[in-house]
Amino acid sequence: MLVGKLVFAQVMEHLPLHTFRRCVGRYDGEHKVQRFSCLDQFFVMAFAQLTFRESLRDIEACLRAQQPKLYHLGIRGGIARNTLANANAVRDWRIYADFAQRLIRLARQLYADEPLAVKLNESVYALDATTIDLCLSLFPWAPYQQSKAAIKLHTLLDLRGNIPAFLHISDSKFYDVKVLDLIVPEAGAFYIMDLGYHDFERLHRLQQVGAFFVTRARINTRLRRVSSQPVDRSSGVICDQYVELALPRSSARYPERLRRIRFKDPDTGKTLVFLTNHFALPSLSICKLYKMRWRVELFFKWIKQHLRIKAFFGTSENAVKTQIWIAVSTYVLVAIVRKQLNSPRSMYEILQILSLALFEKTPLDELLTRTTMLLEPTAVANQLNLLD
Numbered sequence: 418m419l420v421g422k423l424v425f426a427q428v429m430e431h432l433p434l435h436t437f438r439r440c441v442g443r444y445d446g447e448h449k450v451q452r453f454s455c456l457d458q459f460f461v462m463a464f465a466q467l468t469f470r471e472s473l474r475d476i477e478a479c480l481r482a483q484q485p486k487l488y489h490l491g492i493r494g495g496i497a498r499n500t501l502a503n504a505n506a507v508r509d510w511r512i513y514a515d516f517a518q519r520l521i522r523l524a525r526q527l528y529a530d531e532p533l534a535v536k537l538n539e540s541v542y543a544l545d546a547t548t549i550d551l552c553l554s555l556f557p558w559a560p561y562q563q564s565k566a567a568i569k570l571h572t573l574l575d576l577r578g579n580i581p582a583f584l585h586i587s588d589s590k591f592y593d594v595k596v597l598d599l600i601v602p603e604a605g606a607f608y609i610m611d612l613g614y615h616d617f618e619r620l621h622r623l624q625q626v627g628a629f630f631v632t633r634a635r636i637n638t639r640l641r642r643v644s645s646q647p648v649d650r651s652s653g654v655i656c657d658q659y660v661e662l663a664l665p666r667s668s669a670r671y672p673e674r675l676r677r678i679r680f681k682d683p684d685t686g687k688t689l690v691f692l693t694n695h696f697a698l699p700s701l702s703i704c705k706l707y708k709m710r711w712r713v714e715l716f717f718k719w720i721k722q723h724l725r726i727k728a729f730f731g732t733s734e735n736a737v738k739t740q741i742w743i744a745v746s747t748y749v750l751v752a753i754v755r756k757q758l759n760s761p762r763s764m765y766e767i768l769q770i771l772s773l774a775l776f777e778k779t780p781l782d783e784l785l786t787r788t789t790m791l792l793e794p795t796a797v798a799n800q801l802n803l804l805d
Contacts, residue, residue, distance in 0.1 A: 510742060
């Protein structure tokens, strides 16, 4: 007889299941469902993420090998790849998208006091998108090029804790800048963006609601200098100026002043020009803020490396979105567990430990806070680490 809870069940205890049931009811997710519930589907897909399964057959074989323990994992329905494939194909992906948003809100509350490289009390977000390549013959609904298919994952990353505050999955032809129309700006927050989001009309909307942005200036952006501020050139800042848009069409879209900062990176020797609507922060702090944008690039590389969002278990649009949203939920859930247990381990270490220990009965806090390293140091030397 099993005594105590399995590690997988202990991790899933951190889920707000009442919220999950509301999400299922909102989209009538269990209409005519008899055995394999939406929660079973979520648990099985989360298991696949945590144990790095590669296919439906792989998931089925692993779980059937542990058949006596499925009840203690929390899985009540039978495990069959056809059942799981059908659930991924027909059950509304918005169930898992809404649930992921709820987990994101919980995680952001936990990480709200995380320090930043720049001393700020306001929220700081990095906005970017990544392309996930697909096979055109298997995913004809997502054409990208003549012989390729792809989708885009647009992410607004909260840099306090590297938690995605906003996610949007689109086809590959969706322009990155259009995602600014989908985001509800937060007054007082900083939005850090690259050149792909350089649209003065949309940037002015951020200005109107009291939000701040930091972006790069394009080479062909015509600006008129209004005044200059003294700078310390030894820090790499070449100039700090208040400017206006010189062309009538551009100034009509953004009629207010901007701040232009020219910075020479002492490491690479590359000169960068930043534009922002914040005039109080020191110029070097603005440069450091933009440097933090690189975290969203690391986030994309990390989730592609450690979550199953490059090889999909189904070929329909609903199945792909379901898998991505459950992968995001799993990532955020592990981040919540890490914070609630005050674990000193990185996300990479926690995922590796969980992948081997899901069927054990070790107390989760002991497993994730034990000071003795369970991993060989060389195993993580070349891995990307978030939330260190």
